[in-house]
Amino acid sequence: MCPTDTREVKIKVGDRIPQDVYFGVLDENSTEPRRVTAEDLFSDKRVVLFGIPGAFTNVCSSKDLPDFLQFYEKFKEKSIDIIACVAINDPYVMREWGNAKNVDDKILMLSDGDMTFHSVCGLLQKLPYSGERGRRFSMFVDDGVVKLLNVEEPGALNYTISTSSILLENLEEMEK
Numbered sequence: 001m002c003p004t005d006t007r008e009v010k011i012k013v014g015d016r017i018p019q020d021v022y023f024g025v026l027d028e029n030s031t032e033p034r035r036v037t038a039e040d041l042f043s044d045k046r047v048v049l050f051g052i053p054g055a056f057t058n059v060c061s062s063k064d065l066p067d068f069l070q071f072y073e074k075f076k077e078k079s080i081d082i083i084a085c086v087a088i089n090d091p092y093v094m095r096e097w098g099n100a101k102n103v104d105d106k107i108l109m110l111s112d113g114d115m116t117f118h119s120v121c122g123l124l125q126k127l128p129y130s131g132e133r134g135r136r137f138s139m140f141v142d143d144g145v146v147k148l149l150n151v152e153e154p155g156a157l158n159y160t161i162s163t164s165s166i167l168l169e170n171l172e173e174m175e176k
Helices: 038-042 056-070 072-077 091-100 117-121 163-173
Strands: 022-025 036-039 046-051 083-085 108-111 126-129 133-134 137-142 145-151
Touching: 022 038, 022 091, 036 038, 038 137, 046 108, 056 083, 056 126, 056 163, 072 163, 083 091, 108 137, 137 163, 145 163
Parallel strands: 046 083, 083 108
Antiparallel strands: 022 036, 022 108, 046 137, 126 133, 137 145
């Protein structure tokens, strides 16, 4: 089954990340999630943010997260302060998925459980048997402004332009 979702991506290169959204994070050994505002996450920082349709799913577990983890040091060499993964899952699922994939403190696992960030940015898709999910994307944000953005076409398996290696290539090209 092929998704027929034709919603337009709202966020564009040059846009500010909406400051009135927040994410849930469940720290190790915590029982309650903490709230992280977009302002706290992006202000005065260089951030790589990648979004996935769902934790523990096939492509997300076999490609997205391992690829960004593999290139962690290369992103750090580019003065990236934070590498974060966001999904429409609750903070408990995001923490457990991060633990299962041994992300340690290298990738910040963000929950957008109420879909606010994805909705405001136009990064939602409807998938068969899954309902509303986030589109797969990667972006580089500098001090709250989107500098690079790669968004996949709707579909659970699309993984061609949002890869860590492509975002890294885009960063290198931008720095020339």
